[in-house]
Amino acid sequence: MDLRTAIQQGSDILSSAGVPDARLTAELLLCHALRKERIYLYSHPEHQLSTVEWIHYGRYLHERTSGKPAQYITKVQEFYGRPFRVSPAVLIPRPETEHVVEHALEVAQGAKRILDIGTGSGALAVTLALELNADAVATDISHDAILAARSNAEALHARAGFVQCDLASALSTRFDLIVSNPPYIPAREMGTLQQEVRDHEPHVALLGGANGTEIYHRIVPQAERLLQPGGWLIFEIGYQGESCVRSAFGPAWQDVTTGYDLAGWPRVVRGRYAP
Ligand SMILES: C[S@@+](CC[C@H](N)C(=O)[O-])C[C@H]1O[C@@H](n2cnc3c(N)ncnc32)[C@H](O)[C@@H]1O
Structure with a gap:
């Protein structure tokens, strides 16, 4: 079977199973089976799949139609133009989170020391260390997330150190x-999540307690202990969390501002520490 036919067949299988972006997903899974970049599909349409390639491709298609996110099959997700390795131990970095990077680049150009709390794959810590030519420290409560983030930092040559702890409790x-x-995600909304998120992404990365905002109220006092005066705290927030997260910033904070995503939802809350 040649590549063109393999893409068409894969795309048909995914689309019949209701998988969104069926053709793109088929192409990505085929590339993963071939261990080639996507350009190869178009530069070598005559390539005949070997038996091993066909078996791999078939397995990946089956995994995807069974609900596994494509990124956990290909083990990679691009974030701010760089490839991050992901596994089911870490949240798949989302494009919305790039807004946090944009806000940081807007207000904190001179930052030399950065902290990322709850780093997952390391997407924010690594990206900001590289974009700002800074030293990053990142924490996570999950040991496997720390291992994943550290390996991404090494692969992308970012200056970053990683600490397993609750929020920033181990730092001084x-x-x-x-x-x-x-x-x-508020506990009561867990049932409303897409099944592939609920069944495959780590719950410790998703669930934010009863109303989804308690953790912000725990982070702000820790930020007051760890930020230089004039430093910035920048949060990603859920679509319902804006007013509650803003209320976590007490009198020691100035310039508390909300940023919106491309769909117009509040997505980022930032504030400047001014004790
Ligand atoms: C929504 S994910 C974000 C991951 C990554 N920063 C990103 O944007 O893709 C939240 C992360 O916080 C971590 N986490 C949850 N509770 C934590 C806690 N109490 N202390 C430290 N990390 C925590 C989870 O393990 C997960 O990696």
């Missing part, structure tokens, strides 16, 4: 910028 040095995309 000061930072110029703190970012966090903590778990913020």
Whole structure:
């Protein structure tokens, strides 16, 4: 079977199973089976799949139609233009989280020391360390997330250190910028999540307690302990969390601002520590 036919057949299988973006997904899974970049599919349409390639491709299609996210099959997700390795131990970095990077680049250009609380794959810590030419420290409560983030930092040559702890409880040095995309799905909304998120992504990365905002109220006092005066705290928030997260910033904070995503939802809340 040649590549063109394999893409068409894969696309038909995925689309009949209701998988969105069926053709693109078929192409990505085929590339993964071939261990080639996507350009190869178009530059070598005459390539005949070997038996091993066909078996791999068939397995990946089956995994995807069974609900496994494509990124956990290909083990990679691009974030801010860089490839991050992902496994079911870490949240798949989302494009919305790139807004946190944009806000950081807007307000914290001179930051030399950055802290990322709840780093997952390391997407924010690694990206900001590279974009700002800074030293990052990142924490996560999950040991497997720490291992994944550290391996991404090494692969992408970012200056970053990783600490397994609850929020920032193990840290005592000061930072110029703190970012966090903590778990913020209210427990009562777990049942409303897409099945592939609920069944495959780590619940510790998703569930933010009863109303999804308690963790922000725990992070702000820790940021007051760890930020240099004038430093910024930048959060990603869930679509219902804006007013509650803003209320976590007390009198020691100035310039508390909300940022919106491309769909117009509140997505980022940031504030400047001014004790
Ligand atoms: C929504 S994910 C964000 C991951 C990554 N920063 C991103 O944006 O893709 C939240 C992360 O916070 C971690 N986490 C949850 N509770 C935590 C806690 N109490 N202390 C530290 N990390 C925590 C989870 O393990 C998960 O990796």
